[in-house]
Amino acid sequence: MTQNELKDCHKLIKSHVHRTPVLTSRLLNEISGATLFFKCENFQRMGAFKMRGATCAISRLSKNQKSKGVVTHSSGNFAQALSLAAKRLGVKAYIVMPSTAPQVKKDAVKGYGGIIIECPPTLEDREKTAIQVQEEKGATFLHPSNNLDVILGQGTAALELLEDHADLDYIITPVGGGGLIAGTALAAHFYSNHCKVIGGEPFEVDDAYRSLQSGKIESNTTTNTIADGLKTQLGDINFPIIQNYVSEIIRVEEDEIISSMRLIWERMKIIIEPSCAVPFAALLREKDKFKNKKVGIILSGGNVDLKNLPF
Known part of the structure; x- marks a missing residue:
């Protein structure tokens, strides 16, 4: 580093x-x-602040990766950040959100152009669903903080x-x-x-x-x-x-x-x-x-x- x-x-x-x-x-x-x-x-x-990290991570992807989109699991600020950053950079963003996420958060993600995939509200289900999206769409997984x-x-x-x-x-x-x-x-x-x-x-x-x-x-x-x-x-x-x-x-x-x-x-x-x-x-x-x-x-x-x- x-x-x-x-x-x-x-x-x-x-x-x-x-x-x-x-x-x-x-x-x-x-x-x-x-x-x-x-x-x-x-x-x-x-x-x-999460707009910064989302933008950096998408910008660093290869042309091929960008063409297949990105995926994350989040019901908070990173879901919105990745959706907006992806929209600005012309990349599809698949957002795995727990079914219990507040409607206001789902609406915000949709407003920023994110494609929501709902799952049961456990971390295990969120991770499993994100892996499914990766396999089906070829999207690159971006973790919100790690x-x-x-x-x-x-x-x-x-x-x-x-x-x-x-x-x-x-x-x-x-x-x-x-x-x-x-x-x-x-x-x-x-x-x-x-x-x-x-x-x-x-x-x-x-x-x-x-x-x-x-x-x-x-x-x-x-x-x-x-x-x-x-x-x-x-x-x-x-x-x-x-x-x-x-x-x-x-x-x-x-x-x-x-x-x-x-x-x-x-x-x-x-x-x-x-x-x-x-x-x-x-x-x-x-x-x-x-x-x-x-x-x-x-x-x-x-x-x-x-x-x-x-x-």
């Missing part, structure tokens, strides 16, 4: 994604005791943040499947002298925290968190990157996630989803660590169900 690979990925995708703004808030600086720089991927195309091109794509958000603010002491991201934090850690490693990368994770789904402790990929027995984008677990490609380049993971309670989400809505006047509030909650939980430091926070997405707000 080299510095140039991340740079090449950024060149490859930049005409297809937004260079999202970096916002600041004097009031949130006062509350936190740190100087904060929010990288607003909630303003990204389809509303989340794919090197996806990881590099996600890392371009932090690359842009460091181009704008080279002297950050820390970048904090949420941790779900591990693609965003792995890409962020690579960007900080290659493009910063001293910036440390920290993950924020709910106590309710703290598999990444436990994985770093045990040295092997752990899974969750419960998924009782409002941060629905963080229920997935790390993979064998992103975990070694996280082990090498991520300083630590800070866990947060559900009420801390909700109050942080509310604070950003109220004070910054922007919409973020619960998973997106986890890094800010982590910073507020351990204020002393970040006192008087310059901290980048990746606001990962803004795809929130407005009928089901936690406040």
Whole structure:
């Protein structure tokens, strides 16, 4: 893995994604005791950072692979990201979604041009159905977080943040499947002298925290968190990157996630989803660590169900 690979990925995708703004808030600086720089991927195309990884992964396929399409299993942001990225690049996208996925998510995938294949709502069924699509259509499977091109794509958000603010002491991201934090850690490693990368994770789904402790990929027995984008677990490609380049993971309670989400809505006047509030909650939980430091926070997405707000 080299510095140039991340740079090449950024060149490859930049005409297809937004260079999202970096916002600041004097009031949130006062509350936190740190100087904060929010990288607003909630303003990204389809509303989340995953557009970056999906675009990079499809762009890197051969002409023959592109002609046969791509497939993934997801009911969340990656389903939408892959559908939109594929549409922009003229490639078919087959999206395996659990039959229980909310209609609003299915409608979004269809709106972006994705072809939905429904399956029963277990991981085993999702994987089995994706393999069937691969065999029938010859489509290339793209994992939402455990794919090197996806990881590099996600890392371009932090690359842009460091181009704008080279002297950050820390970048904090949420941790779900591990693609965003792995890409962020690579960007900080290659493009910063001293910036440390920290993950924020709910106590309710703290598999990444436990994985770093045990040295092997752990899974969750419960998924009782409002941060629905963080229920997935790390993979064998992103975990070694996280082990090498991520300083630590800070866990947060559900009420801390909700109050942080509310604070950003109220004070910054922007919409973020619960998973997106986890890094800010982590910073507020351990204020002393970040006192008087310059901290980048990746606001990962803004795809929130407005009928089901936690406040």
